[in-house]
Amino acid sequence: MLDVFNQDAFSVRSLTDAINKIKFVPGRIGQLGIFAESSVPTTMIMVEEKNGVLSLVKPSPRGAAGQTIDKGKRVARPFVVPHFEINDAVMAEEVQNVRAWGTESQLETVQGKVAERMAIHSQSMAATEEYARIGAIKGIVTYADGSTLNLFAAFEVGQEAVVDFDLDNANPASGVLRKKCAAVARTIAKNLDGVPYTGIHSFCGDAFFDDLLAHPEVVESYKGTPMAQVLREGYVLPNGDKIYGAFEFGGIVWENYRGAVGETPFIGADDCHIFPQGAPGLFRTVYAPADYEETVNTMGQRLYAKQFPMPNGKGRNIDVQMNALQYCTRPKSLIKGKRT
Known part of the structure; x- marks a missing residue:
């Protein structure tokens, strides 16, 4: 009965194509589209950093020598692409009552079982x-x-001091919140070293977002304007789109991020993480090839899948894997804030 797995529909190429065609619902960061994705044929990449120097060019007489510009130093930093793998199986008893081989329904039924498993694992990835x-x-x-990739250490830069927004202050000084936002924006611009960007975004924890939305400066900014509904609903972006908990203040879009694993939120309740948007090459995703004979030295894909027989003949093992590295090329432009 399990001869069906020897068909082309269950080859590495076919299964990999199938899992990459599963409807993918990206997380919030994927929706923002700030990570530039690329593929490599290796499991390690070298990130070249060039500390270019920006300077004003002095006028010079026509025909005379021009100004010499420092080309900057190049530093190549190695990064290993992490390997993520899920192991599953389709047991013989699961397809025991499928109609005899040679009918289309058997292939479709077994494909359906495999596709169902792959869809679940795709969401985990x-x-x-x-x-x-x-x-x-x-x-x-x-x-x-529990392992980590510290981008500040990798790029040998210091992390900016955490910004205390003092949101639990019952009587804040007038204009102090907007000044802190302006200071953050200036710090980000400085640390980007002249790289252009289109805006600044912040992912906020629940307590931070709630207190920021209730801050007197925010309330006064929106009160009596067409955007006053932000005070009631807090989910309007500058372009009019509506999402879960977002508004603009002080030149920054503040968003209440919802991601969590179990009871552990991706963003601490009292924290926020502020970052520039639209800066070319700032955030990157690199996909490397799977560790299969069929995929060695080929350009990486987002997901891979493979099936192979169990040694005891009781079913088929199924592997789903992702080999992906996520990183920021200018981590010093990332600012952490706290509620108090």
Whole structure:
């Protein structure tokens, strides 16, 4: 009965194509589209950093020598692409009552069982990817096994001091919140070293977001305007789109991020993480090939799947894997804030 697995429909290529065609619902970061995705044929990449120097060019007489610009130093930093794998199986008894081989229904039924498993594992990989991307936005990527990728250490830069927004102050000084937002924006611009960007976004924990929305400066900014519904609903973006908990203040879009694993939120309740949007190449995702004979030295894909027989002949093992690295190329532009 399990000869069906020897058909082309269950080859590495076919299963990999199938799992990558499963309707993918990206996490919030995926929806923002801030991570540039690329593929490599290796399991390690070298990130080249060039500390270019921006300077004003002095006018010079026509025909005379021009100004010499420092080309900056190039530093290549190695990064290993993490490997994520889920092992599953389709047991012989699960397809025992499928109609005899040679009918279309048997192939479709077994394919359906495999597709059902792959769909579940695809969502697990999506959550894993979102969690790693949140880490890249924080500057420290934490994986499920507790290991970390500290981007500040990797790029040899210091993390900016945590900004205390003092949101529990019952009588804040007038204009102090807007000044802190302006200071954050200036720090981000400075640390981008002249790289253009289109805006600033912040993912906020629940308590931070609630207190920020209730802050007197925010209330006064929106009161009596067409955007006053933000005070009631708190989910209107500058372009009019509506999502869960977001509003603009002080040149920053503040969003109440919802991602969590069990009872542990991706963003601490009293924290926020502020980052620039639209900066070319700031956030990157790199996909490497799977560790299968069929995929060695090929360009990486987002997901891979493979099936192979169990040694005891009782079913088929199914592997689903992702080999993906999420990182920020300028981690010093990432700012953490706290409620108090």
